[in-house]
Amino acid sequence: MSESVKAIMLARIRQAIAAAPEPEPVQPDFQVHDERDVATIRADFTQNLLDYKASVINTTAAELSRQIAELCLQERIQRLVLPVDVPVSWLPAHIQALRDDPPLALRDLDACDAVLTGCAVAIARTGTIILDGGERQGRRILSLVPDRHLCVVYASQIVGLVPEAIAAIQERAGHPITLISGPSATSDIELSRVEGVHGPRSLSVLIVQDR
Amino acid sequence: MPARALPMFPQAAKRALENTQLRRNMGNATSTIRQKRANVVAEVVDWEALRSAGSAIKQRVMRHLDEYLLQLEAAVQRAGGQVHWANDAAEANRIITDIVRATGVERVVKVKSMATDEIQLNEALARHGIQAIETDLAELIIQLAHEKSSHILVPAIHKNRSEIRDLFRSTIARGQELSDNPKELAAAARHYLREQFFTAQVAISGANFGIAETGSICVVESEGNGRMCLTLPQTLITVMGIEKILPSFEDLAVFLQLLPRSSTGERMNPYTSIWSGVTPGDGPQTFHLVLLDNGRTNVLADEVGRQTLHCIRCSACLNVCPVYARTGGHAYGSVYPGPIGAILTPQLLGIEQAKSLPYASTLCGACYEVCPVKINIPEVLLYLRGKITEKASALNPEKVVMRQLAHIFASPRRYAQAQQLARTGQSFFIHGQVIDRLPGPLAAWTVARDLAPIPKQSFHDWWKQRQSEQVQEPGAGSASMSSTINQQEDQ
Known part of the structure; x- marks a missing residue:
């Protein structure tokens, strides 16, 4: 039956567009490459993260684990969830770290204070980090259920514009991809903005200078 | 199932305008979002190029919709998803109900979706004992209140915080202390x-x-309720209007810039989820995609109306519309309100069911200016009005008047006679300086506006009189000037 519905729909579509003219080709004359210098792009990334109520910490590879430890202390994070492949070198001492291996049950995940992930690419113009399930990012649920999200972004992962980021993840299109811009938020009640609805209530981005 | 005719806009709008609270909320909401949008759009130097690209991509989608749908279907199936085709609301609802019943559950969670509002899925599920819980905050509010959405983006904008507190106290937060603080x-x-x-x-x-290229489905949201629904349950069902296709993954580069800035006035919305079929070990392990027609191919067949299908449901046109900003969404009586609703609804349902909606506009063109995919809404509004007029009976008062006017305007003599007649007749209707009430069917014009009376002397008459005066006194100022000019031309 479904096959015949499909045939009917396709026939109707073909009939509807039979006389339609072939449209002009798409002019890709919008910006696909950010001409700004690297320092400006990174400053823009930080500014846009702050604008959307994420917190930003600039650090180096050597300082990273100390910064994470400090953040955990400040935010009173005791149970920290990690994707399987987050490097040991990121890990702060004195923190109970739970690797998602074997996969954590939902309720266990819910009982954690925070998650620590890397990312695939980040967009300066919009203050966005993108997770594509690749290295150091884990399952989607990890960056969703815990109350806080700590995300490590290497400076070399920051691109200027949305088209650059889409091009960067194009090959990963078959995997689950999440674009994150600030903590979850709603403006549904009298347009008054409330941060932290269902996704993490806070997003802390650690930018590691790697070049 | 023939669609039921919607209530007429003018009556519904009148009721909405009498609600001062609603008008205040709508005014605040639309002006706030309008300003936010203007600010973030101004940041983007290539905004017009993006709009043009968005429009061109959508035109290509419509021209090759059959190919893209087949491509999408194949890609989703390759990724482990199942694809269903639905001619109309009833078919879509039956497919979805069957899938849910096969799982044996009696409760489903829902991400805000206009397509499922359009097909009245929640009601269809309820008839089979399945409860659908809306998880977007605003959708939850209106679901609990048994009301309807008043804005595409912020559906509960007509309700204020104390109303929401009272609602929550009597439903999801029974017996709890709760203030009217939005955070709480x-x-x-x-x-x-x-x-x-x-x-x-x-x-x-x-x-x-x-x-189409990758079989990826994309959902854009703010609260994280979307991510929860798209990640936690074992089974995911997505309902997609057939026009929501993009040819390739790289097209997201255009639309993920256009949509958030036009919609919430943000550089990017907090969360965007993109997935293809199922991914072992991550998210739902069963995925169904329902491709919905429900009148869309009728829109597609219309040369002028076709562009309506380019809509990405950003709601920018609502916020700039002087009519919508005052009446709010309920007056439109349809799932899709505002300027886009005024052109989409009559085309989806059939023009007879919503024939007052193309008139719910001042034709100011603000909607066209902000549309991220350049839908020429005023053009389609006028086109639909034309269709309605064509269909109207020959005895329709407007048609009768227009026919008579055409006859009169076709001859200078008849025109002058009619003017003379009206000048004499109008004295009964002039109050102060204006005509404020016309008789009979013409009264419809003066219900909402005054008419300037025909002046005592027309320009034509004045000119004639002036000429004859000049003949009588050849030396007079301006006449001598015109004779000078004539002399120069003669040389």
């Missing part, structure tokens, strides 16, 4: 919904984009 209200909703997310086995979503 959002927390109450989070608490209630978290348990729903954690226990739900089936989720239903709409789709912002479906990528």
Whole structure:
């Protein structure tokens, strides 16, 4: 039956567009490459993260684990969830770290204070980090259920514009991809903005200078 | 099933305008979002190029919709998803109900979706004993209040915080202390919904984009309720209008810039989820995509109306519309309100069912200016008005008047005679300086506006009189000047 519905729909579509003219080709004359210098792009990334109520910490590879430890202390994070492949070198001492291996049950995940992930690419113009399930990012649920999200972004992962980021993840299109811009938020009640609805209530981005 | 005719806009708008609270809320909401949008759009130097690209991509989608749908279907199937085709609301609802019943659950969680509102899925599920829980905060509010959405983006904008507090106290937060602080209200909703997310086995979503090339479905949101629904349950059902297709993954580069800035006035919305079929070990392990026609191919067949299908449901046109900003969404009586609703609804349902909607506009053109995919809404509005007039009976008062006017305007003599007649006749209707009430069917014109009376002397008459005066006194100022000019031309 479904096959015949499909045939009917396709026939109707073909009939509807039979006389339609072939449209002009798409002019890709919008910006696909950010001409700004690297320092400006990174400053823009930080500014846009702050604008959307994420917190930003600039650090180096050597300082990273100390910064994470400090953040955990400040935010009173005791149970920290990690994707399987987050490097040991990121890990702060004195923190109970739970690797998602074997996969954590939902309720266990819910009982954690925070998650620590890397990312695939980040967009300066919009203050966005993108997770594509690749290295150091884990399952989607990890960056969703815990109350806080700590995300490590290497400076070399920051691109200027949305088209650059889409091009960067194009090959990963078959995997689950999440674009994150600030903590979850709603403006549904009298347009008054409330941060932290269902996704993490806070997003802390650690930018590691790697070049 | 023939669609039921919608209530007439003028009457519904009148009722809406009498509600001062509603007008205040709408005024605030539309002007705030309008300003936010203007600010973030101004940041983008290539905004016009992006709009043109968005429009061109959508034109290509429509021209090759059959190919793209087949491509999408194949890609989704390759990725482990199942694809269903639905001619209309009843078919879509039956497909979805069957899938849910096969899982044996009696409760599903839902991501905000206009397509499922359009097909009245919640009601259809309820008839089979399945409860659909809306998880977007605003959708939850209007679901609990048994009301309808008043804005595409912020559906509960007509309700204020104390109303929402009272509503929550009598429903999801029974017996709890609750203030009217939005933060506390959002927390109450989070608490209630978290348990729903954690226990739900089936989720239903709409789709912002479906990528033909990769079979990727894209959902754009703010609260994280979308991510919860798209990630936690075992079964995911997505309902997508057939026009939501984009040819390739790289097209997201255009639309993920156009949509958030036009919609919420943000550089990017907090969360965007993109997935293809199922991914072992991550998210739902069963995925169904329902491709919905429900009148769309009729729109597609119309040369002028076709562009309506380019819409990405950003709601920018609502916020700039002087009519919508005053009446709010309920007056439109349709799932899709505002300027886009005024052109989409009559085309989806059939023009007879919503023939007052193309008139719910001043034709100011602000909607066209902000549309991220350049839908020429005023053009389609006028076109639909033309269709309505064509269909109207020959005895329709407007048609009768227009026919008579055409006859009169066709001859200078008849025109002058009619003017003379009207000049004499109008004295009964002039009050102060204006005509404020015309008789008979003409009264419809003066219900909402005054008419300037025909002046005592027309320009034509004045000119004639002036000429004859000049002949009598050849030396007079301006006449001598014109004779000078004539002399120069003669040389």
